[in-house]
Amino acid sequence: MHQTVAKPSQQRFPPAVNIIALAGFSAALSTRALDPVLPHVAEDFSISITTAAGIAAGYALIYALIQPAIGAAADLFGKARLMTLCLALLGVASLLGALATSFPLLFASRILAGIASGGVFPVALGLTADLVAPDKRQVAIGRTLAGSMAGNLLGATASGIIGDFIGWRGVLAILGALGLIASFAVAAGFRGASVTHVPTTDLAALRKGYRTIFTNPNSRFCFPAVFVEGCCVFGLFPFIASFLFDLGETSLSIAGIVIAGFAVGGLFYTFTVSNFLPRLGVKGMMITGASLVGLQLAALAFGPGWKLQIGCMLLMGWGFYMIHGCLQVFASELSIEARATAMSLHSFFFFMGQTVGPIAYGFGLVHGGKQPTLLIAAALMVVLGFACAALLRQRPPADAATTS
Template sequence: MHQPVTRPPSDQKFPPAINIIALAGFSAALSTRALDPVLPHVADDFAISITTAASIAAGFALIYALVQPAIGAAADLFGKARLMTACLALLGVACILGALATSFSGLFASRILAGIAAGGVFPVALGLTADLVAPAKRQVAIGRTMAGSMTGNLLGSSASGIIGDFIGWRGVLVILGALGLIAAVAVAAGFRGAALTAPPKTDFKTLRQGYRTIFSNPNTRFCYSAVFVEGCCVFGLFPFIAAFLFDLGEKSLSIAGIVIAGFAVGGLLYTLTVSRVLPWLGVKGMMIAGGGIVALQLGALAFGPGWKLQFASMLAMGWGFYMIHGCLQVFASELSIGARATAMSLHSFFFFMGQTVGPLAYGFGLHHGGKVPTLLASAAIMVMLGLVCARLLKPRAPSDAR
C-alpha cells in the first residue's frame, strides 16, 4: 500500500509553544554531561581522586531515573507546564548552589538536586508536546522537541570544557544556573493563558486510575521493554568508546569526545529528516530500519576502524537510534490521555535504567567474551528489537480516550 502524502515540512505548522518546550529541554540537557570535562579540576580543588569525582555523574543519572514515576504523576496531577517551570527554577538554583559548594559532599548533594530537577523537564516536555500536537504530526513535533535536548547534550560537554579553561568549573555551574532560571521564566511566560487541558483533581484516585490505564494498554509492556533494551545496547556502549580508541593508539580524550559527539550529530540529522523519511518508510519501516542501522554500526565498531570512521559510524548510529526511539516515544504518548506525563516519565525511567544496566552488561561481555562477540551480540539484539517492535506495537486508543 502507498503511504499517504503529507505536506512538506515547511507547511507543517506547530504552536509557538513548541519552541519554548525545545528551549526548556536544551537548558536541562546542558547540565547532564557538563561537568564531565572539568572533573579533574573538581578533583584537584577538593583533593579527591578522579574516580570519586566521577561519582557525580553516576549519582545524577541514577536519581534522574528514579524520580521519573513520581515526576510524571505530579505533572498529571498539578499541571505539566507548572511543574516544568518549577523544575527549571530548581535546576538553576541547584547549579548555583553547586558553584558555591565548599566541600565535595556539598557539590554532590547539589548535583543530586539538579538530577531531580532535570528529570522533571524532558519527559514532561514530551507530554506537553503530545498535548499540543495531534497524533498525525506528533512524531515530527517530538523531533523538534528532541532537537533542543540533543543540542544541549552536544554543547554541554564541549562548551563546558572551553568555559572551564577560562573561568573554572564553578563558572560553568553559574552559567548553567543562569540559563536554567532564564528558561524557567520563558516557560512560565510562554504558557500563561495557553490552551491546555486543566489538570485533573489532585488526589490519589486519579493517580491510581492513570497507572491502571497505562498498564491495561497492550503496547505498554512492549514499549517500555524496548526502550530498556535500547538504553542497554546503545548508551551502555558509550563509557567504553575512549578505551576502544586507546586500544588503537588514539590517546586523545578530545578525539574520544568528538567520536561520541557524532551520535548527537546523528540525532540532529534525524530531526531534520524525519518529516521526509516518515511518510516514505511508515512507522513500521522506521523501526525496522532504525534497528538495522544501529546494528550495522555496532558491527562496524566491533572491528576497530580509525577514529574518523568511528565518528561516521556514531553519526549513523545516532540517526538510526532516533528513528526507532522516536516511534517508541509516540507510542508511549498514546498509552494514556489523562496520565500522559506519567506514561512519558515511566518511558524515561525504563530508558535510563537501561543506561544503568548497559555498562555493566557490556563490561561483563567484554571481560568474558571479548570486544567482537559482545558488540556483534548487541547488534543482533538491535535487529531483533526493530523487527519485534514493528510486529507487536500497533496503534491502539487508550481506554481513557474521549
C-alpha cells in the same frame, strides 16, 4: 501504524511547542556534559574511570526513579509549572557541583540534577502531545527532540572545549547559570499559553490512569524496549573518552566532538522524519533505525580513529531516534488523561536502562573485553528493532471514548 504526514512547510504547531523545545534544550545541556571530562574528574579525585562513570549511572538512576512521581505531579498540578521549577533546581544543582570538594559531594549534586532534569524532558513530551493531534504528533515530538538534541550537541561539544581551558568545574558553573536563566525564560513564555488538558487533583483519576496505561497491550512491549535502548546505546557514552585515551587521543575537546556526533544524528532525524516516515512506515523506521545503531556499535568495537568515530556516532544518533521516536508516539497513546504519567513511565524505563548500561558495559569490558561487549550490544539492538516491529500495534487509548 501508517500516518499521513504533511510536508514541513504545511506543518502548523502552537507557539508553545517552541517554548517546550527551549525547555528541552536547557535541560539537555547538562545530560552529557560531564562525559567528555570524566578522565579529569577521575584524576582530580584520584579514582578510576569506572568509578567516575558512576556519575552517569547515578544521574540516570535517580532520573528514572523520580519519573512515576514526576508524571503524577505533572498530571495533578500542571506540566508547565513543574517544568519551570525543575529548570531552576537544575541550575542550583549544577552550581553546587562546581563547588564540590570531594567525589561524594559531586555525586550528590548530580543526583540532585537528575531529579531536576527528570521533571523537564518527559513533561515536555506530555505537553507536546497535549497541544498537537496524533496525526502530526511524531513531527511535533521531532521538534521537541530537536531542542533536546541541540542541547546534547552543545553540552557535549562545549564541555570538552571548556574543560580543556577551565576544567570540569567551569563546565558546571556555566551550566548552572544557564539553567537559572532558562527557568525565568520558560516561565515568562508559558504565561498565558493554552493547554488542552488542564491539571486535576483527583487522585482516583490518577489511579485510573495507571490502570489505563497498563491495560493497553503496547505497554508490555514499549517500556521494555526503551530499557534495552538505554542500556545498549547510552551505557556506552561514559566510556567513549577512555576509549579515545586508549587510542592516544587525550584531548577532551575531541571526546566532546565525538559524543556530539550522536546529537548531530539526532538533529538530522528531526529534519528528515517527515520525509522518511511516509516512505518507511513505523515498522520500517524501527527496523532501519535499530539496524543502523547495531552496525555502528559493531564498527566502534574495532576502535576506528576519532574522525571515523564521529561518523559512526552520527549514524548511530540518526538510527536511534528513528526507533526511539516511534516508541515515544506509542507511549503517548497509552492514555490521554494520564499522558504525562505514561511519558514519565516511558522515561523511567529508558533511564533505568541508562543506569544498568554503564554497569553492564563496565562488567563486560573488564571480563570480556571491548569487542565482545560492543558486538553483543549491537546484536541486541538489531533484534530489538525486529521485535518492536512485530509486537507493537496501533491501538486507541482505553480512555479515548471518555475524553472525546
